[in-house]
Amino acid sequence: xxxxxxxxxxxxxxxxxxxxxxxxxxxxxxxxxxxxxxxxxxxxxxxxxxxxxxxxxxxxxxxxxxxxxxxxxxxxxxxxxxxxxxxxxxxxxxxxxxxxxxxxxxxxxxxxxxxxxxxxxxxxxxxxxxxxxxxxxxxxxxxxxxxxxxxxxxxxxxxxxxxxxxxxxxxxxxxxxxxxxxxxxxxxxxxxxxxxxxxxxxxxxxxxxxxxxxxxxxxxxxxxxxxxxxxxxxxxxxxxxxxxxxxxxxxxxxxxxxxxxxxxxxxxxxxxxxxxxxxxxxxxxxxxxxxxxxxxxxxxxxxxxxxxxxxxxxxxxxxxxxxxxxxxxxxxxxxxxxxxxxxxxxxxxxxxxxxxxxxxxxxxxxxxxxxxxxxxxxxxxxxxxxxxxxxxxxxxxxxxxxxxxxxxxxxxxxxxxxxxxxxxxxxxxxxxxx
Numbered sequence: 459x460x461x462x463x464x465x466x467x468x469x470x471x472x473x474x475x476x477x478x479x480x481x482x483x484x485x486x487x488x489x490x491x492x493x494x495x496x497x498x499x500x501x502x503x504x505x506x507x508x509x510x511x512x513x514x515x516x517x518x519x520x521x522x523x524x525x526x527x528x529x530x531x532x533x534x535x536x537x538x539x540x541x542x543x544x545x546x547x548x549x550x551x552x553x554x555x556x557x558x559x560x561x562x563x564x565x566x567x568x569x570x571x572x573x574x575x576x577x578x579x580x581x582x583x584x585x586x587x588x589x590x591x592x593x594x595x596x597x598x599x600x601x602x603x604x605x606x607x608x609x610x611x612x613x614x615x616x617x618x619x620x621x622x623x624x625x626x627x628x629x630x631x632x633x634x635x636x637x638x639x640x641x642x643x644x645x646x647x648x649x650x651x652x653x654x655x656x657x658x659x660x661x662x663x664x665x666x667x668x669x670x671x672x673x674x675x676x677x678x679x680x681x682x683x684x685x686x687x688x689x690x691x692x693x694x695x696x697x698x699x700x701x702x703x704x705x706x707x708x709x710x711x712x713x714x715x716x717x718x719x720x721x722x723x724x725x726x727x728x729x730x731x732x733x734x735x736x737x738x739x740x741x742x743x744x745x746x747x748x749x750x751x752x753x754x755x756x757x758x759x760x761x762x763x764x765x766x767x768x769x770x771x772x773x774x775x776x777x778x779x780x781x782x783x784x785x786x787x788x789x790x791x792x793x794x795x796x797x798x799x800x801x802x803x804x805x806x807x808x809x810x811x812x813x814x815x816x817x818x819x820x821x822x823x824x825x826x827x828x829x830x831x832x833x834x835x836x837x838x839x840x841x842x843x844x845x846x847x848x849x850x851x852x853x854x855x856x857x858x859x860x861x862x863x864x865x866x867x868x869x870x871x872x873x874x875x876x877x878x879x880x881x882x883x884x885x886x887x888x889x890x891x892x
Contacts, residue, residue, distance in 0.1 A: 465572040466564070466643040469540055471495030476535050476556070479544025480507045480525075483566040485518075486617035487542045490570065492521050493621065499524045501534060530555055542566055545611060549640050565637040570616035571644045574629075579645075580733050581610070581631045583675050584652030584688070586780050587726045588612075588632045590718070590754055591652060594730040596630040597747040602739045604628050611637065628737055635671040645678035648733040649702070650686045652726065654694070655779035656803060673698045684736045686729050705732050712741075715749040719758045719770075720787030756881035758787055761888045766858025769888045772865040773881030778803025781867040785815045791860045792816045793852050795845070798868030798880070800825035805832035805867070812837055818855065822848040824872035844873060845880070849887040862888075 469475055475491040477484050480502040492498045500518065505528045508515040515525060526534055535541060535556040541563045543552060549563055556563060571579075580599075582592040589612055596608040607619050610631035619629070631646070638644075654672055656665060673694070676685050679702035687695055689706045709724035716727060731744045753759050756773040763769070772784045776798075785792060785808075794816050805828060812819070813836050821829055821841040830839055842848040849862075856862050864884045874880040 465574075466562075466568065468572050469494050469496045472497065473539040474499065474537055475540040475542065476501060476538040476561075477542045478502075478530070478547060478552070480504075481544055483615040483617065484542070484544050485514075486615040486621065487566040487569055488518070488523050489521065490573065490617045490621055491540070491542075492523055494573075496540070497524075498522070499526060499534065499538075501526050501530055503528065503530055532556075535561065540564060540569070542569055543636075543640065545634055545637050548636055562642075563640050564642065565640040565644075567610055567616050567631065567633060567637050568641040568644050570620050571641075573620045575625070577607075577626055577629050578647040578737065579629045579631060580648045580650070580737065581633050581644075581646035581675060582650040582652070582729075583633050583635070583638065583672055584650070585655045585777070586783065587652045587722060588634075590723065590757060591650060591726040591730050592630050592632040593754060594727060594748065594751060595650075595734055597751050598730060598734040598739050598744045599628050599630065599737060601743040601747040601750075602734075602737075604737070606630060633675065635668055638674040639671045641674060643678055645683070646675065648684040648686065648736050649675045649679065650729050650733050651675055651688070651691060652729060653688045654691065655777065669694065676700050676702060684733060686732045688725060688729070707732055713745055713748040715745070717749075717751065718753055720783065722783045722787070723758075756877055758784060759881070759885075761885045762891075764853075764888075764891055767853070767856040767860055767862060769862045770864065771881045771884050771888075772863060773870070773877045773884060775865040775867060776869050776877060777801060778805055778808065778867050781865050782808055782811060784863060784865040785811055788815065788861050788863070793856050793860055793862045794819045795822065795848055795852060795862070795864045795884075796829055796866050796868070797821045797823040797825055797841075797848075798866045798873070799871045800828045800868050803867070805829060809833060809836050817860065818852070820848045820852045822873075823868075825868055845883055846887055849884065849891075853888075853891050 475496040476499045477488045488500045538561045541556045599606045604627040607626040607629045611634045612632040683702040685702040685704045689708045707728045709721045759771040761769040761771045818838040826841045870877045870880040
Protein backbone atom coordinates (compact mmCIF):
# COMPACT_ATOMS: atom_id res chain seq x y z
CA UNK A 459 0.00 0.00 0.00
CA UNK A 460 1.10 3.58 -0.62
CA UNK A 461 1.03 4.33 3.11
CA UNK A 462 3.84 1.82 3.70
CA UNK A 463 6.24 3.41 1.23
CA UNK A 464 9.27 5.35 2.37
CA UNK A 465 8.99 9.10 2.01
CA UNK A 466 11.84 11.30 0.91
CA UNK A 467 14.39 12.33 3.45
CA UNK A 468 13.73 14.95 6.08
CA UNK A 469 15.93 17.95 6.72
CA UNK A 470 18.76 17.46 9.21
CA UNK A 471 19.31 19.87 12.07
CA UNK A 472 21.72 22.59 11.05
CA UNK A 473 21.23 22.17 7.30
CA UNK A 474 20.26 25.21 5.27
CA UNK A 475 16.80 25.40 3.69
CA UNK A 476 15.85 28.23 1.34
CA UNK A 477 12.16 29.04 0.96
CA UNK A 478 11.20 31.22 -2.00
CA UNK A 479 8.09 33.35 -1.52
CA UNK A 480 6.64 34.87 1.65
CA UNK A 481 3.06 33.88 0.92
CA UNK A 482 1.05 31.61 3.16
CA UNK A 483 2.61 28.35 1.99
CA UNK A 484 6.13 29.79 2.11
CA UNK A 485 5.62 31.01 5.66
CA UNK A 486 4.27 27.61 6.70
CA UNK A 487 7.19 25.78 5.07
CA UNK A 488 9.70 28.10 6.73
CA UNK A 489 8.17 27.53 10.15
CA UNK A 490 8.09 23.76 9.65
CA UNK A 491 11.71 23.63 8.56
CA UNK A 492 12.75 25.81 11.49
CA UNK A 493 10.84 23.55 13.88
CA UNK A 494 12.90 20.67 12.54
CA UNK A 495 16.13 22.47 13.37
CA UNK A 496 17.09 23.69 9.92
CA UNK A 497 18.73 27.02 9.23
CA UNK A 498 16.02 28.77 7.24
CA UNK A 499 16.38 31.59 4.74
CA UNK A 500 13.12 33.08 3.46
CA UNK A 501 13.34 35.00 0.18
CA UNK A 502 10.84 37.24 -1.58
CA UNK A 503 11.56 39.20 -4.73
CA UNK A 504 9.21 41.96 -3.59
CA UNK A 505 11.22 44.42 -1.50
CA UNK A 506 7.98 45.46 0.22
CA UNK A 507 6.77 41.93 0.96
CA UNK A 508 6.46 42.73 4.67
CA UNK A 509 5.14 46.27 4.36
CA UNK A 510 2.30 46.44 6.84
CA UNK A 511 3.43 43.09 8.24
CA UNK A 512 6.31 44.29 10.35
CA UNK A 513 5.10 42.32 13.37
CA UNK A 514 5.15 39.15 11.30
CA UNK A 515 8.67 39.89 10.10
CA UNK A 516 9.74 40.37 13.71
CA UNK A 517 8.12 37.10 14.72
CA UNK A 518 9.93 35.22 11.95
CA UNK A 519 13.28 36.74 12.87
CA UNK A 520 12.64 35.83 16.51
CA UNK A 521 12.23 32.23 15.37
CA UNK A 522 15.65 32.43 13.77
CA UNK A 523 14.42 32.71 10.17
CA UNK A 524 16.58 34.92 7.96
CA UNK A 525 14.61 37.27 5.69
CA UNK A 526 16.08 38.46 2.38
CA UNK A 527 13.94 40.69 0.16
CA UNK A 528 14.54 41.87 -3.38
CA UNK A 529 16.23 40.31 -6.39
CA UNK A 530 17.17 36.66 -6.04
CA UNK A 531 20.89 35.96 -6.45
CA UNK A 532 22.76 32.65 -6.73
CA UNK A 533 24.70 33.25 -3.52
CA UNK A 534 21.41 33.23 -1.59
CA UNK A 535 21.01 29.57 -2.53
CA UNK A 536 24.58 28.44 -1.93
CA UNK A 537 24.92 25.32 0.24
CA UNK A 538 21.14 24.87 0.56
CA UNK A 539 20.08 21.29 1.22
CA UNK A 540 16.42 22.06 0.42
CA UNK A 541 14.93 24.74 -1.80
CA UNK A 542 11.16 25.20 -1.49
CA UNK A 543 9.62 27.42 -4.22
CA UNK A 544 6.23 29.08 -3.85
CA UNK A 545 3.33 27.17 -5.48
CA UNK A 546 3.13 29.66 -8.34
CA UNK A 547 6.84 29.52 -9.16
CA UNK A 548 7.82 26.95 -11.80
CA UNK A 549 11.05 25.15 -11.04
CA UNK A 550 12.59 26.48 -14.27
CA UNK A 551 12.79 29.93 -12.68
CA UNK A 552 15.33 28.55 -10.23
CA UNK A 553 17.76 27.64 -13.02
CA UNK A 554 20.92 29.63 -12.58
CA UNK A 555 20.06 30.28 -8.95
CA UNK A 556 19.84 26.96 -7.11
CA UNK A 557 22.15 24.08 -7.99
CA UNK A 558 19.92 21.05 -8.57
CA UNK A 559 22.96 18.78 -8.17
CA UNK A 560 23.52 19.80 -4.57
CA UNK A 561 20.11 21.17 -3.52
CA UNK A 562 16.84 19.25 -3.53
CA UNK A 563 14.09 21.42 -5.00
CA UNK A 564 10.77 20.34 -3.52
CA UNK A 565 7.25 21.70 -3.31
CA UNK A 566 5.84 22.79 0.03
CA UNK A 567 3.36 19.92 -0.24
CA UNK A 568 6.17 17.41 -0.82
CA UNK A 569 7.98 18.80 2.22
CA UNK A 570 4.91 18.51 4.45
CA UNK A 571 4.09 15.05 3.09
CA UNK A 572 7.37 13.81 4.53
CA UNK A 573 6.24 14.80 8.02
CA UNK A 574 2.83 13.12 7.97
CA UNK A 575 2.19 10.05 10.07
CA UNK A 576 -0.08 7.51 8.39
CA UNK A 577 -2.98 9.73 7.33
CA UNK A 578 -4.43 8.61 3.99
CA UNK A 579 -4.44 11.28 1.28
CA UNK A 580 -6.98 11.95 -1.45
CA UNK A 581 -5.45 14.40 -3.93
CA UNK A 582 -7.15 16.26 -6.78
CA UNK A 583 -5.68 17.96 -9.82
CA UNK A 584 -6.81 18.98 -13.31
CA UNK A 585 -7.07 22.11 -15.39
CA UNK A 586 -10.53 22.91 -14.06
CA UNK A 587 -12.86 21.62 -11.36
CA UNK A 588 -10.16 20.93 -8.76
CA UNK A 589 -11.57 23.05 -5.97
CA UNK A 590 -15.16 21.88 -6.42
CA UNK A 591 -14.15 18.22 -6.58
CA UNK A 592 -11.84 18.43 -3.58
CA UNK A 593 -14.58 20.19 -1.61
CA UNK A 594 -17.13 17.56 -2.66
CA UNK A 595 -14.81 14.76 -1.59
CA UNK A 596 -14.23 16.40 1.79
CA UNK A 597 -18.00 16.80 2.23
CA UNK A 598 -18.60 13.14 1.42
CA UNK A 599 -15.96 11.97 3.87
CA UNK A 600 -17.32 14.31 6.54
CA UNK A 601 -20.85 13.01 5.94
CA UNK A 602 -19.54 9.49 6.57
CA UNK A 603 -18.30 10.68 9.96
CA UNK A 604 -14.61 11.18 9.27
CA UNK A 605 -12.49 14.01 10.60
CA UNK A 606 -11.22 15.65 7.40
CA UNK A 607 -8.52 18.15 6.56
CA UNK A 608 -9.14 20.04 3.30
CA UNK A 609 -6.22 22.06 2.03
CA UNK A 610 -3.19 22.29 -0.21
CA UNK A 611 -3.66 24.58 -3.19
CA UNK A 612 -7.25 25.18 -2.05
CA UNK A 613 -6.20 27.45 0.79
CA UNK A 614 -4.59 25.92 3.87
CA UNK A 615 -1.04 24.66 3.17
CA UNK A 616 -0.31 21.11 4.24
CA UNK A 617 2.59 22.40 6.34
CA UNK A 618 0.08 24.26 8.53
CA UNK A 619 -1.69 20.96 9.20
CA UNK A 620 1.60 19.36 10.20
CA UNK A 621 2.55 22.27 12.43
CA UNK A 622 -0.83 22.19 14.19
CA UNK A 623 -0.19 18.64 15.36
CA UNK A 624 -3.73 17.61 14.43
CA UNK A 625 -4.67 14.11 13.33
CA UNK A 626 -7.40 13.79 10.70
CA UNK A 627 -8.89 10.53 9.47
CA UNK A 628 -8.30 11.63 5.89
CA UNK A 629 -6.58 14.49 4.08
CA UNK A 630 -8.11 15.96 0.92
CA UNK A 631 -5.60 18.04 -1.01
CA UNK A 632 -5.88 20.14 -4.13
CA UNK A 633 -2.58 20.19 -5.99
CA UNK A 634 -1.41 22.26 -8.96
CA UNK A 635 0.89 21.43 -11.85
CA UNK A 636 3.52 23.77 -10.39
CA UNK A 637 3.53 21.85 -7.11
CA UNK A 638 3.53 18.47 -8.84
CA UNK A 639 6.61 19.37 -10.86
CA UNK A 640 8.66 19.35 -7.67
CA UNK A 641 6.96 16.47 -5.89
CA UNK A 642 9.16 13.37 -5.84
CA UNK A 643 7.69 10.97 -3.27
CA UNK A 644 4.19 12.41 -2.74
CA UNK A 645 1.80 9.48 -3.06
CA UNK A 646 -1.96 9.85 -2.52
CA UNK A 647 -3.95 6.77 -1.70
CA UNK A 648 -6.51 8.10 -4.20
CA UNK A 649 -5.54 10.55 -6.92
CA UNK A 650 -8.02 12.37 -9.16
CA UNK A 651 -7.04 13.94 -12.49
CA UNK A 652 -10.18 15.52 -13.89
CA UNK A 653 -9.10 16.96 -17.22
CA UNK A 654 -6.25 18.58 -19.11
CA UNK A 655 -6.73 21.52 -21.44
CA UNK A 656 -4.25 24.25 -22.44
CA UNK A 657 -3.43 26.43 -19.44
CA UNK A 658 -0.45 28.01 -17.70
CA UNK A 659 1.56 27.87 -20.92
CA UNK A 660 3.08 31.14 -19.82
CA UNK A 661 4.70 29.13 -17.02
CA UNK A 662 5.22 25.68 -18.53
CA UNK A 663 7.62 25.25 -21.45
CA UNK A 664 4.93 23.62 -23.58
CA UNK A 665 1.82 21.48 -23.40
CA UNK A 666 3.84 18.28 -23.02
CA UNK A 667 5.50 19.61 -19.89
CA UNK A 668 2.10 20.60 -18.49
CA UNK A 669 0.66 17.14 -19.18
CA UNK A 670 3.68 15.41 -17.65
CA UNK A 671 3.37 17.56 -14.53
CA UNK A 672 -0.27 16.58 -14.06
CA UNK A 673 0.49 12.86 -14.43
CA UNK A 674 3.16 13.06 -11.74
CA UNK A 675 0.23 12.72 -9.34
CA UNK A 676 0.29 8.98 -10.01
CA UNK A 677 4.01 8.28 -10.38
CA UNK A 678 4.54 6.85 -6.88
CA UNK A 679 1.29 4.87 -6.68
CA UNK A 680 1.10 1.09 -6.88
CA UNK A 681 -1.60 -1.57 -7.22
CA UNK A 682 -3.02 -0.80 -3.78
CA UNK A 683 -3.81 2.79 -4.72
CA UNK A 684 -6.53 4.32 -6.88
CA UNK A 685 -6.29 6.63 -9.91
CA UNK A 686 -9.50 8.36 -11.01
CA UNK A 687 -9.40 10.13 -14.36
CA UNK A 688 -11.81 11.82 -16.72
CA UNK A 689 -12.77 9.47 -19.53
CA UNK A 690 -11.18 11.63 -22.23
CA UNK A 691 -7.78 11.07 -20.59
CA UNK A 692 -7.74 7.34 -21.36
CA UNK A 693 -5.25 7.65 -24.27
CA UNK A 694 -2.88 9.79 -22.18
CA UNK A 695 -3.09 7.40 -19.23
CA UNK A 696 -1.95 4.59 -21.52
CA UNK A 697 1.14 6.62 -22.37
CA UNK A 698 2.10 7.07 -18.72
CA UNK A 699 1.64 3.46 -17.63
CA UNK A 700 -0.24 3.95 -14.37
CA UNK A 701 0.33 1.21 -11.81
CA UNK A 702 -2.66 2.02 -9.58
CA UNK A 703 -6.11 0.57 -10.08
CA UNK A 704 -7.59 2.99 -12.57
CA UNK A 705 -11.17 4.23 -12.95
CA UNK A 706 -12.32 6.49 -15.79
CA UNK A 707 -15.36 8.62 -15.03
CA UNK A 708 -18.03 10.30 -17.14
CA UNK A 709 -21.08 12.38 -16.31
CA UNK A 710 -23.81 10.40 -14.54
CA UNK A 711 -27.14 11.12 -12.88
CA UNK A 712 -26.09 9.31 -9.71
CA UNK A 713 -26.85 12.36 -7.58
CA UNK A 714 -30.13 13.86 -8.88
CA UNK A 715 -30.52 16.35 -6.02
CA UNK A 716 -27.34 18.27 -6.76
CA UNK A 717 -27.47 22.08 -6.74
CA UNK A 718 -24.49 22.32 -9.11
CA UNK A 719 -25.09 23.32 -12.72
CA UNK A 720 -23.56 21.68 -15.76
CA UNK A 721 -22.37 18.36 -17.13
CA UNK A 722 -18.86 19.03 -15.85
CA UNK A 723 -20.18 19.01 -12.29
CA UNK A 724 -21.73 15.59 -12.87
CA UNK A 725 -18.19 14.43 -13.67
CA UNK A 726 -16.78 16.21 -10.60
CA UNK A 727 -19.36 14.49 -8.37
CA UNK A 728 -18.69 11.08 -9.86
CA UNK A 729 -14.92 11.49 -9.53
CA UNK A 730 -15.23 12.51 -5.87
CA UNK A 731 -17.53 9.58 -5.17
CA UNK A 732 -15.27 7.01 -6.86
CA UNK A 733 -12.30 8.22 -4.83
CA UNK A 734 -14.24 8.34 -1.56
CA UNK A 735 -15.46 4.77 -2.00
CA UNK A 736 -11.89 3.65 -1.35
CA UNK A 737 -12.12 5.31 2.06
CA UNK A 738 -15.32 3.46 2.95
CA UNK A 739 -17.85 6.19 2.12
CA UNK A 740 -21.30 4.75 1.40
CA UNK A 741 -23.28 6.00 -1.57
CA UNK A 742 -26.09 7.20 0.72
CA UNK A 743 -23.61 9.40 2.61
CA UNK A 744 -22.21 10.75 -0.65
CA UNK A 745 -25.71 11.54 -1.91
CA UNK A 746 -26.53 13.50 1.26
CA UNK A 747 -23.28 15.43 0.93
CA UNK A 748 -23.98 16.33 -2.69
CA UNK A 749 -27.55 17.41 -1.94
CA UNK A 750 -26.30 19.77 0.77
CA UNK A 751 -23.35 21.07 -1.22
CA UNK A 752 -23.72 24.67 -2.34
CA UNK A 753 -21.91 25.99 -5.43
CA UNK A 754 -18.61 27.56 -4.53
CA UNK A 755 -18.30 31.31 -5.04
CA UNK A 756 -17.46 32.46 -8.58
CA UNK A 757 -18.02 29.02 -10.11
CA UNK A 758 -21.34 29.09 -11.99
CA UNK A 759 -22.74 30.80 -8.92
CA UNK A 760 -26.34 32.02 -9.08
CA UNK A 761 -26.07 35.72 -8.32
CA UNK A 762 -29.70 36.78 -8.74
CA UNK A 763 -32.88 36.20 -10.71
CA UNK A 764 -34.62 39.43 -11.74
CA UNK A 765 -37.74 39.63 -13.90
CA UNK A 766 -37.16 36.13 -15.24
CA UNK A 767 -33.48 36.71 -16.07
CA UNK A 768 -30.91 34.54 -14.28
CA UNK A 769 -27.59 36.26 -13.48
CA UNK A 770 -24.69 33.81 -13.05
CA UNK A 771 -21.21 34.60 -11.74
CA UNK A 772 -18.51 32.39 -13.24
CA UNK A 773 -15.60 34.75 -12.67
CA UNK A 774 -13.38 31.71 -12.02
CA UNK A 775 -13.73 31.08 -15.78
CA UNK A 776 -10.27 32.32 -16.76
CA UNK A 777 -9.58 30.14 -19.83
CA UNK A 778 -11.21 29.41 -23.18
CA UNK A 779 -11.80 25.78 -22.15
CA UNK A 780 -13.59 26.97 -18.99
CA UNK A 781 -15.81 29.17 -21.15
CA UNK A 782 -16.80 26.15 -23.21
CA UNK A 783 -17.77 24.28 -20.04
CA UNK A 784 -19.79 27.26 -18.81
CA UNK A 785 -21.75 27.64 -22.04
CA UNK A 786 -22.49 23.93 -22.18
CA UNK A 787 -24.04 24.15 -18.70
CA UNK A 788 -27.12 26.08 -19.96
CA UNK A 789 -30.11 25.09 -22.04
CA UNK A 790 -31.53 28.64 -22.06
CA UNK A 791 -30.25 31.55 -24.22
CA UNK A 792 -27.11 33.22 -22.89
CA UNK A 793 -26.01 36.86 -22.90
CA UNK A 794 -22.30 36.58 -22.30
CA UNK A 795 -19.94 38.95 -20.48
CA UNK A 796 -16.27 38.43 -21.48
CA UNK A 797 -13.03 40.35 -21.18
CA UNK A 798 -9.83 40.79 -19.21
CA UNK A 799 -6.20 39.79 -19.61
CA UNK A 800 -6.23 37.07 -22.27
CA UNK A 801 -4.18 33.96 -21.38
CA UNK A 802 -4.34 32.30 -24.80
CA UNK A 803 -6.57 29.68 -26.36
CA UNK A 804 -8.58 29.17 -29.53
CA UNK A 805 -11.65 31.39 -29.28
CA UNK A 806 -12.48 30.77 -32.93
CA UNK A 807 -12.92 27.07 -32.19
CA UNK A 808 -15.82 28.01 -29.92
CA UNK A 809 -17.66 29.83 -32.71
CA UNK A 810 -20.20 27.01 -33.38
CA UNK A 811 -21.03 26.79 -29.67
CA UNK A 812 -21.26 30.58 -29.35
CA UNK A 813 -23.54 30.76 -32.39
CA UNK A 814 -25.76 28.04 -30.90
CA UNK A 815 -25.94 29.28 -27.30
CA UNK A 816 -25.26 33.02 -27.19
CA UNK A 817 -27.64 35.86 -28.03
CA UNK A 818 -25.01 38.55 -27.64
CA UNK A 819 -21.50 39.07 -26.28
CA UNK A 820 -20.82 42.14 -24.16
CA UNK A 821 -17.09 42.73 -23.78
CA UNK A 822 -15.41 44.76 -21.03
CA UNK A 823 -11.86 45.71 -20.18
CA UNK A 824 -8.85 44.37 -22.05
CA UNK A 825 -8.52 41.87 -24.91
CA UNK A 826 -11.49 43.02 -26.98
CA UNK A 827 -9.41 42.44 -30.13
CA UNK A 828 -9.15 38.70 -29.42
CA UNK A 829 -12.90 38.26 -29.07
CA UNK A 830 -13.79 40.52 -31.96
CA UNK A 831 -11.39 38.75 -34.30
CA UNK A 832 -12.84 35.35 -33.38
CA UNK A 833 -16.57 36.14 -33.21
CA UNK A 834 -17.27 39.21 -35.34
CA UNK A 835 -20.22 38.31 -37.58
CA UNK A 836 -21.01 35.22 -35.50
CA UNK A 837 -22.85 37.02 -32.72
CA UNK A 838 -23.65 40.69 -31.87
CA UNK A 839 -20.67 42.25 -30.07
CA UNK A 840 -20.32 45.42 -28.02
CA UNK A 841 -17.49 46.69 -25.81
CA UNK A 842 -17.31 48.75 -22.62
CA UNK A 843 -14.25 49.99 -20.75
CA UNK A 844 -15.30 48.51 -17.41
CA UNK A 845 -17.73 45.95 -16.01
CA UNK A 846 -20.30 48.42 -14.63
CA UNK A 847 -21.56 49.82 -17.96
CA UNK A 848 -21.37 46.34 -19.46
CA UNK A 849 -23.72 44.98 -16.79
CA UNK A 850 -26.15 47.87 -17.24
CA UNK A 851 -26.13 47.40 -21.02
CA UNK A 852 -26.69 43.65 -20.98
CA UNK A 853 -29.41 43.84 -18.34
CA UNK A 854 -31.35 46.31 -20.50
CA UNK A 855 -31.29 43.82 -23.38
CA UNK A 856 -31.95 40.60 -21.44
CA UNK A 857 -35.37 38.98 -21.70
CA UNK A 858 -37.23 36.55 -19.39
CA UNK A 859 -35.94 33.00 -19.72
CA UNK A 860 -32.40 34.09 -20.57
CA UNK A 861 -29.13 33.91 -18.65
CA UNK A 862 -26.68 36.78 -18.16
CA UNK A 863 -23.42 34.91 -17.69
CA UNK A 864 -20.16 36.42 -16.47
CA UNK A 865 -17.65 33.94 -17.91
CA UNK A 866 -14.69 36.15 -18.88
CA UNK A 867 -12.36 33.47 -20.34
CA UNK A 868 -9.49 35.67 -19.10
CA UNK A 869 -7.60 36.55 -15.98
CA UNK A 870 -8.81 39.60 -14.06
CA UNK A 871 -5.58 41.55 -13.84
CA UNK A 872 -6.56 44.35 -16.21
CA UNK A 873 -9.19 45.75 -13.83
CA UNK A 874 -9.12 43.64 -10.65
CA UNK A 875 -6.63 42.10 -8.26
CA UNK A 876 -8.06 38.61 -8.71
CA UNK A 877 -11.07 36.74 -10.06
CA UNK A 878 -12.76 36.88 -6.66
CA UNK A 879 -12.78 40.68 -6.68
CA UNK A 880 -14.15 40.64 -10.22
CA UNK A 881 -16.93 38.22 -9.27
CA UNK A 882 -17.81 40.19 -6.16
CA UNK A 883 -18.06 43.35 -8.24
CA UNK A 884 -20.38 41.59 -10.68
CA UNK A 885 -22.65 40.47 -7.83
CA UNK A 886 -22.63 43.99 -6.40
CA UNK A 887 -23.58 45.49 -9.75
CA UNK A 888 -26.32 42.91 -10.31
CA UNK A 889 -27.66 43.64 -6.83
CA UNK A 890 -28.06 47.31 -7.78
CA UNK A 891 -30.26 46.53 -10.78
CA UNK A 892 -33.86 47.60 -10.32
